[in-house]
Amino acid sequence: MSTIKIPPVLRPSTGGEREISADGANVGEVLRKLAEDHPATASQLFGDDGSLNRYVNVYLNDEDVRVLDGLDTAVKDDDTLVILPAMAGG
Amino acid sequence: MPSGAELIRQAKEQITEVDPSEVHELLGNGHRNGTVLVDVREQQEFEEAHLPGAVHVPRGHLESRIEGAVGDKSARVILYCASGNRSARAAKTLAEELGYERPESMTGGITLWKDRGYEVDVPRRLTEEQRERYSRHLLVPEIGLEGQLKLLDAKVLLLGAGGLGAPAAFYLAAAGVGTLGIVDDDVVDLSNLQRQIVHTVDRVGMPKVDSAEQAIHELNPGVNVVKYKTRLDASNIMEIIEGYDVIVDGVDNFPTRYLLNDATVRLKIPVVSASILGFDGQLSVFAPYDGPCYRCLYPTPPPAELAPSCGANGVLGALPGIMGVLQAIEVVKLITGSGEPMIGRLLLYEALSTSFTDLKVRRDPDCPICSRDPESISDDELGVFPDYEQFCAAAG
Numbered sequence: 341m342s343t344i345k346i347p348p349v350l351r352p353s354t355g356g357e358r359e360i361s362a363d364g365a366n367v368g369e370v371l372r373k374l375a376e377d378h379p380a381t382a383s384q385l386f387g388d389d390g391s392l393n394r395y396v397n398v399y400l401n402d403e404d405v406r407v408l409d410g411l412d413t414a415v416k417d418d419d420t421l422v423i424l425p426a427m428a429g430g
Numbered sequence: 431m432p433s434g435a436e437l438i439r440q441a442k443e444q445i446t447e448v449d450p451s452e453v454h455e456l457l458g459n460g461h462r463n464g465t466v467l468v469d470v471r472e473q474q475e476f477e478e479a480h481l482p483g484a485v486h487v488p489r490g491h492l493e494s495r496i497e498g499a500v501g502d503k504s505a506r507v508i509l510y511c512a513s514g515n516r517s518a519r520a521a522k523t524l525a526e527e528l529g530y531e532r533p534e535s536m537t538g539g540i541t542l543w544k545d546r547g548y549e550v551d552v553p554r555r556l557t558e559e560q561r562e563r564y565s566r567h568l569l570v571p572e573i574g575l576e577g578q579l580k581l582l583d584a585k586v587l588l589l590g591a592g593g594l595g596a597p598a599a600f601y602l603a604a605a606g607v608g609t610l611g612i613v614d615d616d617v618v619d620l621s622n623l624q625r626q627i628v629h630t631v632d633r634v635g636m637p638k639v640d641s642a643e644q645a646i647h648e649l650n651p652g653v654n655v656v657k658y659k660t661r662l663d664a665s666n667i668m669e670i671i672e673g674y675d676v677i678v679d680g681v682d683n684f685p686t687r688y689l690l691n692d693a694t695v696r697l698k699i700p701v702v703s704a705s706i707l708g709f710d711g712q713l714s715v716f717a718p719y720d721g722p723c724y725r726c727l728y729p730t731p732p733p734a735e736l737a738p739s740c741g742a743n744g745v746l747g748a749l750p751g752i753m754g755v756l757q758a759i760e761v762v763k764l765i766t767g768s769g770e771p772m773i774g775r776l777l778l779y780e781a782l783s784t785s786f787t788d789l790k791v792r793r794d795p796d797c798p799i800c801s802r803d804p805e806s807i808s809d810d811e812l813g814v815f816p817d818y819e820q821f822c823a824a825a826g
Binding site: 358399404428 | 589590592593594595679680681682683684687704705706707708709710712727728729730731732733735736737743745750776778780782783787788789790791792
């Protein structure tokens, strides 16, 4: 099980959870498992074509998955996924 | 026992003396051929004025410090003092006791040098008040006198005198940043005081730029405050930000963040950026062309439901305190050139779990802004920034 860090804006969709564990062999599988368990997150993470929304950054540990293999990036059990939307508050 | 005068006379007979005119010629033609010029006077004398390019080794510390200053004992070493006496004795010590092969003493010292009309370096100094005020900076080697002088010369622009801008303004003023510009068109509201600590109860209703200026001057009257009581937009941004060394981004909306990014990439001004919401903060430094820009990290703003503002969703009052102070620290690092600024990195601070996460941010080779040469962007293009207000309207 890898750990997903949920940003504040998605917490209403995860029942307030800040960290969620999910199974999956790669980033796409883990995020889809999240969307399955917490359906309200689905439209915020994925576009109609099933790809990650452009305004959602996903990090595997400290690296942006866009510079790895995107949703196909392999995930190990002790890895942490960070979902990072832009914030503008000042 | 010989008298002091006799010792000096003897030393001058035993060493090589060089006339200031020869030293002047040596400095003037730019080919010093490895010659090292050493000032052997006391600290205070050196600070008042010294020969251009001279290294300072007070005669009292000659034995312990000369090898650090002049490692090559076969090099030509020209020593000078006020009038040529101390340097004659020092040259004798170098030759006879420390094994230097070519020590020489300049006749007549800096006094004769000045009498001949040759130039001297007068180092910049802090006033006595500044020396005391910034003494704890002067004690850390990463800042020191050189770093403090850079801070005093620096021009930093704060975008917003709100949650993030308030603590940043306080610490940058305290650090002695010479010029602090502040852009904010708002007035102080009672609901601001939960976090915007530059403002006070008796200044509710006052423009934030005026309130911030008052707070800054109460802390450090030496800071030059430049106030812009306006909202940053495409029509005024170039004029406002040009000439600043670093910009502290604490604005509360996406349109201005994207606009700021594009303008600062065009002008190559680094931005220390932070944002806050609830109990979470983000921080990064966007240094155009040295690292990624804001658009490399966030190519498009999120839709409205994923981009609430602090006004709508609330924020822990102390959160902008920690994030704004982190911004102030990054500014000091950029100005003094110390440490590793957060360029190409994004810090997440989660207050509820007290965790700091450091993520890598890469330059996007296809970035619509920073993948281009800033000179390739014509003035015409600059005048017509894309309409971010409309582009981001849904983001609020």
